Amino acid sequence: MLDGTSVSVSLYGTKTLVLMEDALHLFEDLNAIFEGVGKKISKDYAIKTPIQQVVCWFKVRKGVKLEDRDWDAVYYRRYSRPAKELLTLFGGSVDAVMNCIDAVVSALEAKRLSWTPETVVKHAGDWKNGRLLK
Secondary structure: OEOOOEEEEEEOOOEEEEEEHHHHHHHOOHHHHHHOOOOOOOHHHOOOOHHHHHHHHHHHHHOOOOOOHHHHHHHHHHHHHHHHHHHHHOOOOHHHHHHHHHHHHHHHHHOOOOOOHHHHHHHHHHHHOOOOOO
16 A cells, blocks of 8 residues: 555565655565565575564665575674664564664665664664654
């Protein structure tokens, strides 16, 4: 459903995500992202927990293929700590965390700054309180 500011999509038929309009460019071909370019995500790579959902969102924002196991082996642990902190800050709401990641990353990239998951956590409180990068 597209209403100008958000879009709702069903992820694996059970979870509904609400995404900010500025994140829509990442989802021009939603099926390609979540099905791995023409093939379905293998069942052993199913995204089940909120932390996994947030880490996968970080991967999407970084432009990493969803099923990149080498990336997972090197970076999953590093990205899961900030994911847990963000979920704590937003009361376990995966949707709010994804919206925060989108807003913070977009603001940093608009200023031509690089970002890390720790940078997102650093600015998450400001975003939550409406004081993002002023």
